[in-house]
Amino acid sequence: xxxxxxxxxxxxxxxxxxxxxxxxxxxxxxxxxxxxxxxxxxxxxxxxxxxxxxxxxxxxxxxxxxxxxxxxxxxxxxxxxxxxxxxxxxxxxxxxxxxxxxxxxxxxxxxxxxxxxxxxxxxxxxxxxxxxxxxxxxxxxxxxxxxxxxxxxxxxxxxxxxxxxxxxxxxxxxxxxxxxxxxxxxxxxxxxxxxxxxxxxxxxxxxxxxxxxxxxxxxxxxxxxxxxxxxxxxxxxxxxxxxxxxxxxxxxxxxxxxx
Amino acid sequence: xxxxxxxxxxxxxxxxxxxxxxxxxxxxxxxxxxxxxxxxxxxxxxxxxxxxxxxxxxxxxxxxxxxxxxxxxxxxxxxxxxxxxxxxxxxxxxxxxxxxxxxxxxxxxxxxxxxxxxxxxxxxxxxxxxxxxxxxxxxxxxxxxxxxxxxxxxxxxxxxxxxxxxxxxxxxxxxxxxxxxxxxxxxxxxxxxxxxxxxxxxxxxxxxxxxxxxxxxxxxxxxxxxxxxxxxxxxxxxxxxxxxxxxxxxxx
Numbered sequence: 001x002x003x004x005x006x007x008x009x010x011x012x013x014x015x016x017x018x019x020x021x022x023x024x025x026x027x028x029x030x031x032x033x034x035x036x037x038x039x040x041x042x043x044x045x046x047x048x049x050x051x052x053x054x055x056x057x058x059x060x061x062x063x064x065x066x067x068x069x070x071x072x073x074x075x076x077x078x079x080x081x082x083x084x085x086x087x088x089x090x091x092x093x094x095x096x097x098x099x100x101x102x103x104x105x106x107x108x109x110x111x112x113x114x115x116x117x118x119x120x121x122x123x124x125x126x127x128x129x130x131x132x133x134x135x136x137x138x139x140x141x142x143x144x145x146x147x148x149x150x151x152x153x154x155x156x157x158x159x160x161x162x163x164x165x166x167x168x169x170x171x172x173x174x175x176x177x178x179x180x181x182x183x184x185x186x187x188x189x190x191x192x193x194x195x196x197x198x199x200x201x202x203x204x205x206x207x208x209x210x211x212x213x214x215x216x217x218x219x220x221x222x223x224x225x226x227x228x229x230x231x232x233x234x235x236x237x238x239x240x241x242x243x244x245x246x247x248x249x250x251x252x253x254x255x256x257x258x259x
Numbered sequence: 260x261x262x263x264x265x266x267x268x269x270x271x272x273x274x275x276x277x278x279x280x281x282x283x284x285x286x287x288x289x290x291x292x293x294x295x296x297x298x299x300x301x302x303x304x305x306x307x308x309x310x311x312x313x314x315x316x317x318x319x320x321x322x323x324x325x326x327x328x329x330x331x332x333x334x335x336x337x338x339x340x341x342x343x344x345x346x347x348x349x350x351x352x353x354x355x356x357x358x359x360x361x362x363x364x365x366x367x368x369x370x371x372x373x374x375x376x377x378x379x380x381x382x383x384x385x386x387x388x389x390x391x392x393x394x395x396x397x398x399x400x401x402x403x404x405x406x407x408x409x410x411x412x413x414x415x416x417x418x419x420x421x422x423x424x425x426x427x428x429x430x431x432x433x434x435x436x437x438x439x440x441x442x443x444x445x446x447x448x449x450x451x452x453x454x455x456x457x458x459x460x461x462x463x464x465x466x467x468x469x470x471x472x473x474x475x476x477x478x479x480x481x482x483x484x485x486x487x488x489x490x491x492x493x494x495x496x497x498x499x500x501x502x503x504x505x506x507x508x509x510x511x
Contacts, residue, residue, distance in 0.1 A: 048413060050409060050412060050413065073412075073415050073416065073417050074415065075415075076412060076413055076414070076415045077414060077415025078415075079413075080413070081410075081413035083406065083409075083410065083413075085406060087406040087407065087409065087410035088410075089407060089410065089411075089425050090403075090407070090429055090508055090511065091425075091428050091429050091432065091508050100414070100424065100425075101414035101415065101416070104414075104416055104420055104424060105414055105415040105416055132509075132510075133508055133509045133510045133511070134510070135508065135509070135510030135511040136509055136510035137510075149410075149414070150413075150414075153414060153415070
């Protein structure tokens with residue numbers, strides 16, 4: 001459904017993406033992870049053409065996005081995006097954040113858009129907060145509205161750019177739960193995240209990005225049991241220390257003391 | 260010893276206020292210049308700010324150059340330039356004018372709303388204010404941040420639609436406190452039209468002071484005018500303050 005062929009992107013002198021290729025099938029959930037600076041966010045911004053790639057091709061349902069005659073606004077309405085810092089429209093209530101795209105892009109009437117927005121807010125369990133402004137909501141609630149905003153447009157695929165990394169730990173759960181729900185309902189998703197629990201639960205494939213290239217790819221099973229490259233092993237180990245593996249941390253600090 | 264009779268201050272004020280049939284038209288002319296220039300500067304300034312921020316290389320340059328030239332040259336020079344421009348281009352100046360007359364408490368007053376000089380004044384003040392307002396708007400646009408328009412575009416909204424529906428509503432709310440600066444400056448800048456003979460408050464003050472029949476203390480006349488400005492500007496800033504609170508985004 002979505003296909004990237006040899007995508008390159010640089011910012012001035014910095015080569016960020018060095019030939020990325022992969023395919024996303026219908027109803028698939030791809031998880032992209034890797035160290036910071038490896039080009040994960042750039043990759044997502046290339047896919048929805050907010051930062052068009054310098055070289056390479058991206059196809060969405062057979063349409064070549066790099067062709068100059070492609071209507072990028074129409075394409076973007078079919079590619080949802082959820083941002084790390086939510087980027088909710090600050091002057092609009094939660095419900096209007098969700099309905100504005102329906103009205104201004106899909107041309108729905110005010111009433112139609114409202115009904116659709118309420119349905120979508122219900123899917124992310126935010127109906128109760130429909131009339132609140134973003135600044136009146138917690139980070140987790142804002143992100144759920146952000147997901148609803150993307151979801152309401154019924155896009156072909158939704159891109160998640162580290163959706164939980166700006167959240168307090170106790171707020172992450174609700175957001176991940178919502179993401180699990182929509183993944184299970186058959187939404188095609190590309191998720192940049194370090195939430196390995198989420199990846200384990202729903203990812204059909206995980207892609208490890210390092211220095212602008214795909215260093216390793218495979219099922220969650222593969223990554224959690226037998227990662228091949230040393231780089232990946234080390235990265236997973238560090239994540240493990242952060243998200244649970246306390247024995248390792250203790251070992252490490254004991255090791256230091258014993259020196 | 261010769262004692263000069265010093266009139267008591269209250270009486271002096273009353274003498275000056277007795278010229279209300281001159282102060283009122285002067286005040287109305289000032290208000291007229293101010294209002295039109297502010298509105299003109301508002302729309303032009305908004306367009307300049309948007310061009311400077313989103314206009315791409317060429318339009319952004321043009322807007323920047325305009326803003327810098329206007330802000331870098333004296334207002335009086337701009338006014339006189341525009342005033343003498345038609346003559347030097349050999350465009351004939353006709354003595355056209357638009358006047359309103361009113362009678363209040365048996366006094367007849369004639370206010371020249373538009374003639375060559377007044378029109379030049381309005382255009383100069385509007386063009387000048389636009390450059391300053393543009394910078395206030397640009398500051399507000401920058402404070403809204405890129406994330407908003409990126410999010411709008413990610414939904415499929417065009418750049419124009421994103422600016423209009425997402426960036427502008429937030430910009431106009433955020434700009435009020437700094438923009439009130441311009442709203443408070445501009446009434447005082449209208450005074451420059453004195454140089455091209457528009458009968459605004461200071462021209463009327465000159466008339467009062469030089470009146471051969473009634474002697475009015477110049478100091479008192481200028482104090483009265485200062486008080487008129489003070490009251491008017493206080494009301495404007497208070498009004499903008501209320502507007503800012505009313506339009507505030509809940510939670511922010």
